[in-house]
Amino acid sequence: xxxxxxxxxxxxxxxxxxxxxxxxxxxxxxxxxxxxxxxxxxxxxxxxxxxxxxxxxxxxxxxxxxxxxxxxxxxxxxxxxxxxxxxxxxxxxxxxxxxxxxxxxxxxxxxxxxxxxxxxxxxxxxxxxxxxxxxxxxxxxxxxxxxxxxxxxxxxxxxxxxxxxxxxxxxxxxxxxxxxxxxxxxxxxxxxxxxxxxxxxxxxxxxxxxxxxxxxxxxxxxxxxxxxxxxxxxxxxxxxxxxxxxxxxxxxxxxxxxxxxxxxxxxxxxxxxxxxxxxxxxxxxxxxxxxxxxxxxxxxxxxxxxxxxxxxxxxxxxxxxxxxxxxxxxxxxxxxxxxxxxxxxxxxxxxxxxxxxxxxxxxx
Amino acid sequence: xxxxxxxxxxxxxxxxxxxxxxxxxxxxxxxxxxxxxxxxxxxxxxxxxxxxxxxxxxxxxxxxxxxxxxxxxxxxxxxxxxxxxxxxxxxxxxxxxxxxxxxxxxxxxxxxxxxxxxxxxxxxxxxxxxxxxxxxxxxxxxxxxxxxxxxxxxxxxxxxxxxxxxxxxxxxxxxxxxxxxxxxxxxxxxxxxxxxxxxxxxxxxxxxxxxxxxxxxxxxxxxxxxxxxxxxxxxxxxxxxxxxxxxxxxxxxxxxxxxxxxxxxxxxxxxxxxxxxxxxxxxxxxxxxxxxxxxxxxxxxxxxxxxxxxxxxxxxxxxxxxxxxxxxxxxxxxxxxxxxxxxxxxxxxxxxxxxxxxxxxxxxxxxxxxxxxxxxxxxxxxxxxxxxxxxxxxxxxxxxxxxxxxxxxxxxxxxxxxxxxxxxxxxxxxxxxxxxxxxxxxxxxxxxxxxxxxxxxxxxxxxxxxxxxxxxxxxxxxxxxxxxxxxxxxxxxxxxxxxxxxxxxxxxxxxxxxxxxxxxxxxxxxxxxxxxxxxxxxxxxxxxxxxxxxxxxxxxx
Numbered sequence: 040x041x042x043x044x045x046x047x048x049x050x051x052x053x054x055x056x057x058x059x060x061x062x063x064x065x066x067x068x069x070x071x072x073x074x075x076x077x078x079x080x081x082x083x084x085x086x087x088x089x090x091x092x093x094x095x096x097x098x099x100x101x102x103x104x105x106x107x108x109x110x111x112x113x114x115x116x117x118x119x120x121x122x123x124x125x126x127x128x129x130x131x132x133x134x135x136x137x138x139x140x141x142x143x144x145x146x147x148x149x150x151x152x153x154x155x156x157x158x159x160x161x162x163x164x165x166x167x168x169x170x171x172x173x174x175x176x177x178x179x180x181x182x183x184x185x186x187x188x189x190x191x192x193x194x195x196x197x198x199x200x201x202x203x204x205x206x207x208x209x210x211x212x213x214x215x216x217x218x219x220x221x222x223x224x225x226x227x228x229x230x231x232x233x234x235x236x237x238x239x240x241x242x243x244x245x246x247x248x249x250x251x252x253x254x255x256x257x258x259x260x261x262x263x264x265x266x267x268x269x270x271x272x273x274x275x276x277x278x279x280x281x282x283x284x285x286x287x288x289x290x291x292x293x294x295x296x297x298x299x300x301x302x303x304x305x306x307x308x309x310x311x312x313x314x315x316x317x318x319x320x321x322x323x324x325x326x327x328x329x330x331x332x333x334x335x336x337x338x339x340x341x342x343x344x345x346x347x348x349x350x351x352x353x354x355x356x357x358x359x360x361x362x363x364x365x366x367x368x369x370x371x372x373x374x375x376x377x378x379x380x381x382x383x384x385x386x387x388x389x390x391x392x393x394x395x396x397x398x399x400x401x402x403x
Numbered sequence: 404x405x406x407x408x409x410x411x412x413x414x415x416x417x418x419x420x421x422x423x424x425x426x427x428x429x430x431x432x433x434x435x436x437x438x439x440x441x442x443x444x445x446x447x448x449x450x451x452x453x454x455x456x457x458x459x460x461x462x463x464x465x466x467x468x469x470x471x472x473x474x475x476x477x478x479x480x481x482x483x484x485x486x487x488x489x490x491x492x493x494x495x496x497x498x499x500x501x502x503x504x505x506x507x508x509x510x511x512x513x514x515x516x517x518x519x520x521x522x523x524x525x526x527x528x529x530x531x532x533x534x535x536x537x538x539x540x541x542x543x544x545x546x547x548x549x550x551x552x553x554x555x556x557x558x559x560x561x562x563x564x565x566x567x568x569x570x571x572x573x574x575x576x577x578x579x580x581x582x583x584x585x586x587x588x589x590x591x592x593x594x595x596x597x598x599x600x601x602x603x604x605x606x607x608x609x610x611x612x613x614x615x616x617x618x619x620x621x622x623x624x625x626x627x628x629x630x631x632x633x634x635x636x637x638x639x640x641x642x643x644x645x646x647x648x649x650x651x652x653x654x655x656x657x658x659x660x661x662x663x664x665x666x667x668x669x670x671x672x673x674x675x676x677x678x679x680x681x682x683x684x685x686x687x688x689x690x691x692x693x694x695x696x697x698x699x700x701x702x703x704x705x706x707x708x709x710x711x712x713x714x715x716x717x718x719x720x721x722x723x724x725x726x727x728x729x730x731x732x733x734x735x736x737x738x739x740x741x742x743x744x745x746x747x748x749x750x751x752x753x754x755x756x757x758x759x760x761x762x763x764x765x766x767x768x769x770x771x772x773x774x775x776x777x778x779x780x781x782x783x784x785x786x787x788x789x790x791x792x793x794x795x796x797x798x799x800x801x802x803x804x805x806x807x808x809x810x811x812x813x814x815x816x817x818x819x820x821x822x823x824x825x826x827x828x829x830x831x832x833x834x835x836x837x838x839x840x841x842x843x844x845x846x847x848x849x850x851x852x853x854x855x856x857x858x859x860x861x862x863x864x865x866x867x868x869x870x871x872x873x874x875x876x877x878x879x880x881x882x883x884x885x886x887x888x889x890x891x892x893x894x895x896x897x898x899x900x901x902x903x904x905x906x907x908x909x910x911x912x913x914x915x916x917x918x919x920x921x922x923x924x925x926x927x928x929x930x931x932x933x934x935x936x937x938x939x940x941x942x943x944x945x946x947x948x949x950x951x952x953x954x955x956x957x958x959x960x
Contacts, residue, residue: 053877070723082831086883087875091433093602096638096717098528099437115720149573150880156434157549170536171495181492183504189497190709193523196497196532197712200436234495 040066043118045076047088048141049151058148061085062137069119073140074102076118077152089151097266100199103206104152105141110203110264113140143206145215159215160202163222167245171229174236182234191380195228198269204261216250220261220271223252227274230281242282246290252278253294277380284378296320306369309361314340314349404797405430405566405582407553408609410438411527411779412761412786413588414534416750419790420586421544425797428580430548430569432589432604432885435535439590439602440761440782443527444641444713446509446519447491447779449484455516457481464777465953467513467672468741468770469912470928471622474951476748476766480777480784487783488520496533497522499710509710510646511775513672513960517646519776524641524713527779551578552885554813556585556612556757557805564616564757565803568813572885575878577813579805584756584793587613587744588786591762592896594889596737597838598637600629606889607896609763613744614895619753620933621765621946623896624903625741625913627773628847630676632736634694638721640714640733642775645669647706649699651680652730653688659695664960671960674772674913677735681847684734696730735847739778741769741913742903745932745946750789753934756796760789767930770948771912820873820887827870830886837864837897845904850918858901865894865939899933902941906931924955 043065050058063080074092081088090113091101097115104113107124118138125136146154174182204220211217218226226245229235245251252275261271282288283295300319304312321332343349404420406413409431417429431438450460461481465472492498492506498520501507511519522529538545551569557579559565566582589609593601614620630651631640645651651669653659663679664671671679680695689695699707699714704727708715711726718726743765750758750766761782768781840860844853868890875883907914909923929945936942 051877051879053879070721078831081882082829082835085874086830086886087877087881089880089882091437093433093437093604094439094442095602095636096442097720098525098713099439099441099602101433101437115716117720153880165539170540171533173493177493180489181498181506184500185504186500186502186507189500192497193525193529196522196529197525198532199441199528200532229495232495232497 040068041119042066042135043076043122044135044137045073045080046137046139047077047080047152048139049088050148051150061088067118070117072114073104073106073116073118073121073138074113077113077140089149089153091153098199100201103143103201103203105143105206107139110143110206112201112203112266115266143202145205145208145211146202154202156202160200160205160221163205163219164200164225166218167222167226168229168241169222169225171232171235172237174234184233188231188233192228192231195224195231195269195274197267198224199267201266203264203266204269204271207260207264209258209260210254210256214250214254217254218245218248218250220255220275223255223278224269224271224274227278230278238281239286239288242278242286243288243290245278246282246288246294247292249292251292252282253290253292253297280378293320296322305361305365307361308359309365310359312359404428404793405580405585406790407431407567407585407587408438408589408761408763409435409547409549410440410588410590410761410782411531411534412763412782412789413438413586414531414538415783415786416586416588416760416790416793417545418534418537418541419787420794421541423791423794423798425794427544428546428548428582429538430551430553430567430580432550432552432572432608434549435538435547436532437604438531439605440531440779441528442600442602442639443779444524444639445511445643445646446521446526446776447488447530447783448511448514448518448774448776449488449520449780450481450516450518451485451488451506451520452508452516452518455518457484459515460484460518462953463514464768464774465770466958467772467774467777468768469674469772469922469958470924470953470955471625471767471770471911471930471948473767473770473949474953475949477768478951479748479788480768480780483784484780487780487787491530491533491783494533494537496530499523509643510670512642512645512670512676513667513774514670519646521643521710523709524643524711530779552888553589553608553612554817554888555809556616557809558616558754559803559805562617563755563803565805568810570817572880575881577810577817579810581803581805583797583800583802584758586750586758586760586789586793587752587763588759588761588789589763591740591743592893593737593739594834595837595893595897595900596626596841597835598632598842599737599838600632600637600639601738606893608889608892609759610743610899611892611895613752613754613757613759613763614899614933614935616754616757617935618757619745620899621742621745621930622767622770622903623740623742623899623933624907624931625769625771626737626845626900627673627739627741627913628677628735629738630673630680630735631697631733632738633717633722634692634732634734636721637736638717639736639738640697640717640731641711642673644697644699644702644711644714647702647710649697650701651676652696652698653683654690654695655688657688659683659688667960672772672774674915675960677847678915680735690732692732694732694734697733698730699726700728700730737842737846739773740900741765741767741771741773742900746785748785748788749792750785751792758789758793760785771914817884820884821876823870823872825872827872828867830871830873830883830890833864833868833871834890834893837861837893841897841900845901848915848917849904850916851905854901854905858898858905861894861897861901865898868894895939899941902943903931903933906943922958928955
C-alpha cells in the first residue's frame with residue numbers, strides 16, 4: 040500500500056506551548072480517507088491527537104478540518120486526492136506530497152483539530168430564529184405543500200452543521216459578527232418553507248441587520264467549502280431576491296437599492312461603471328444621502344485616480360454603452376413569467392448526461 | 404430530570420418532559436446533531452393512509468420480529484405512529500410530498516403496504532436537526548450539556564437511580580447530576596462489531612451503565628445484519644434503494660431473492676435477505692470480494708438523484724461507483740441491536756426511577772428482527788412515552804441527594820486509567836480484535852463452537868483492557884481516557900451478546916444457530932434476560948413473550 044505523510048497541527052492549551060506540527064507516515068490505500076489515516080495514527084502511535092469524528096460517512100458533520108489549507112470533512116477526503124492537492128511543494132528529497140491537516144478557521148481552537156463551534160457557529164445559528172413558526176391554523180393532518188417546495192428546502196436541510204463554510208467565509212474574517220453562510224442557509228430553510236408564517240419578518244430582520252444578508256461579498260468560498268452541496272451563498276442570494284423582489288423590503292443598509300443600481304448600471308453601460316454605482320445605490324447623485332456617501336468615498340476615488348485605476352474620463356464620462364446583445368439578455372430575463380432558481384441539490388432529469396444541475400422553479 | 408443521550412429518543416423525551424412541566428437536563432457526549440440517529444436514511448413507518456391500518460403495521464412488525472416482539476408494546480407503537488408522524492410534520496420536518504402535496508410514502512422491507520415516510524435518504528438527519536431546533540427554542544426549560552460524557556449511573560441505598568456522574572470533555576471536570584428520574588437514550592453498541600454501519604460513538608455506554616447497576620438486559624443475542632453494506636468499510640446503503648426498486652444479483656447475474664422470498668423478493672425482512680446473501684456467498688455464487696451486487700440502475704436515474712442522493716454520494720466517495728450507472732458490491736453488515744435494557748412500554752427499566760428509550764432499550768418491539776423504518780418510530784414513540792412518564796413521576800417526588808463519596812470513586816477510577824503504565828496493549832488493538840471476533844463468530848450464522856471461542860476471547864480482552872495503555876494525560880478533550888472507558892462498556896455489552904447467543908438454541912430472527920436448525924416455539928418462545936451476577940459474570944433468566952392477538956405462524960416472505 041502507498042505511503043502517505045501527514046503534517047498535523049497540534050495545540051494543547053495546558054502545555055503553555057505554542058502550536059506545533061507533528062509529522063506521521065501511514066500505509067493506507069489511496070481511497071481511504073484522511074480521517075482513516077488520523078485514526079490509524081491515533082490507534083497505533085499517538086492517542087492524544089484530538090479530533091471530533093463519528094459516522095465516517097459524511098453525515099454527522101463532526102470532522103470538519105482544513106486539509107492543505109482548504110476546509111472539508113476528513114472522512115470523505117481520499118488520501119490520494121489530498122496528496123494531489125497538497126499545497127506545500129512536494130518534498131524534493133523523497134518526492135512525495137505532504138498532507139497538512141489543521142483546525143478550521145474563524146473559530147477559536149480548543150485543542151489540536153477541535154474548534155469551539157459553540158462560540159461562533161452555533162451562536163450564529165441561534166441568531167436566525169432557527170425553528171418553524173407555524174402558519175395558523177395548524178392543520179389536523181399534514182400541511183398541504185407542493186412537492187417542489189419540499190425538495191427545494193431539502194438543499195439547505197442537507198446541511199450537516201460541519202462548519203466548513205464558516206471556516207473559510209471571507210466576510211466573516213473581515214466582520215466577525217457577520218451572521219454567515221451556515222446560519223443564513225438555515226434561514227432560507229424557513230423562508231423557503233410554505234409552512235412558516237413569518238417570511239417577511241425573517242427577511243426584514245436579516246436585511247436590516249448590518250451583519251445580515253447584504254454583508255455577504257459573493258466570494259463563493261462557502262460553495263467551494265460545503266461537502267454537502269448546500270451552496271450557502273446561493274441561499275443567501277435567494278434570500279436577497281425574495282426580500283427585494285417579492286417583499287419589496289428596502290433595508291436600511293441600502294443593500295436592495297445597491298443591487299438594483301448594479302443591475303441598472305450594467306443594463307445602461309454594458310459593463311460596470313463604478314462611479315455611478317455608489318450614487319445610484321443611494322438614489323442618484325442629487326440625493327443628500329448620496330452626496331454624503333460620495334464624500335466618504337472620495338479618498339478611495341482619489342487613490343484610484345492616483346494609481347491609474349480610474350481616469351477622469353472614466354470617472355465622469357460614460358465611455359461604454361450597452362450593446363444590443365446585453366439589451367437582449369436583459370429583455371429575455373425580464374420577459375420570463377417567473378423567476379428561475381438554480382437548485383444544485385435537486386438534480387437532473389432522467390438520462391441527462393451530467394445529472395448534476397437543473398433549474399427548478401423558484402417560489403413566488 | 405436527567406436525560407442521557409441526545410439522539411432522536413433523548414431529544415424527543417426532553418421535549419415531551421418539558422411539555423409536561425418538568426425541568427430537564429439533557430447530556431450528550433457529542434453535540435446532539437452528531438448523534439448516530441443522524442445516519443438513519445430510509446424513513447419512518449406509520450399507518451397514516453386511510454387504506455392502511457395500524458393492525459396491519461403491527462402484524463408486519465410481529466411477523467418481522469419472528470414472534471419474539473411483545474405484542475402489547477408493538478400495538479402501542481403502531482397505534483401512536485400516525486400522531487407521532489404528524490407531530491414531526493408540524494414542527495417542520497420536510498417530509499416528501501406526493502403530486503397532491505400530501506405526505507408521500509415509499510415501500511420498505513417486510514411491510515405489506517407502502518407506509519414509510521421520508522426526506523430523500525436523509526430522514527434521520529432531517530428529523531434530528533428539526534428536533535434540535537425545538538430544543539433551541541425551549542432552551543429555558545431544557546438545559547443542554549453538550550459534550551459531557553457519562554461515566555456512571557448513581558443509585559441510592561434503596562436501589563433507586565438518582566442521576567449520573569458526567570465528565571465535561573471541555574475541561575475534564577466531573578459533576579454529579581442529581582435527578583429524580585433518569586432516562587437513558589444513548590443508543591446502541593455497533594462498535595462492538597467491526598465492520599459496522601454505526602458511528603465511532605456508538606459504544607454501548609448506556610447498556611453497560613444500566614447493566615452495571617443491576618438493570619436487566621433482554622434479547623441481547625439479537626443483532627441485526629443489514630443486507631446492504633459496502634464491502635470495504637461497512638457503510639450503509641439504505642433499504643430505501645430496494646424500496647425504490649433496486650435488485651439484488653449474485654455473481655452469475657441471478658436475482659437470487661426469488662428462491663428465498665418468492666413473494667417479496669428484495670423486500671423480505673432484513674434477517675431473511677441477509678441470510679440469503681450470505682448463503683449465496685458461502686455457496687460460491689458471490690463475487691471474489693465476498694459480496695453480491697445491488698443494482699440500483701433499475702431505479703429511474705432522476706428518481707435516484709432526487710430520493711437517494713446520499714447513497715449516490717456514498718457510492719462515489721467511498722466505493723468509486725456511480726450507482727446510477729452500475730451495480731454496487733454489498734454484503735450483510737452489522738447494523739442494529741434489537742436487544743438492550745429491558746423496559747416496559749413506558750420506558751421503565753427494572754431499576755426504579757431509571758428509564759430507557761431508543762436503541763439502548765428493549766421494549767421489545769423488534770424481537771428477533773427489526774423492520775426497516777421501525778427504529779426511528781421506536782425512538783420517537785418510546786422517547787416521548789418515557790419523557791411523559793418520567794416527568795409525571797418527577798413532579799410528585801422529592802429531590803434525591805447523592806453522597807459526595809461517589810464522585811471520589813469516579814475520580815479514582817479515572818486517575819487509575821491516567822496513571823496506567825505504558826506497555827499495555829493499545830486500546831485500538833483490543834477494540835479491533837473484539838470487533839473482528841464478533842463479526843466472525845457472532846454474525847449471520849452461529850454455532851456453539853464459534854460462540855464459545857468468542858466468549859473466551861471477550862473474557863481475555865476484558866482482562867487486557869484493564870491494562871490498556873493511554874497516551875494522553877491532559878484534561879482538555881482527553882479522548883484517550885474516554886476511549887478506555889468506552890472499551891470497558893463495549894466489552895460488557897459484547898459478553899452479554901455472546902452469552903445470550905450461546906443460550907438460545909434455535910433459529911429465530913437474527914439468531915441463526917446452524918447447530919440447532921428451525922424455530923422452536925415450545926422451548927424458546929421467550930425472552931432471555933441477562934443481569935449482573937456478582938462481580939461481572941452475566942446471569943441468565945427468562946421472561947414470557949406477550950402475545951395479544953397474533954399466534955406464532957410459519958414465517959415466509
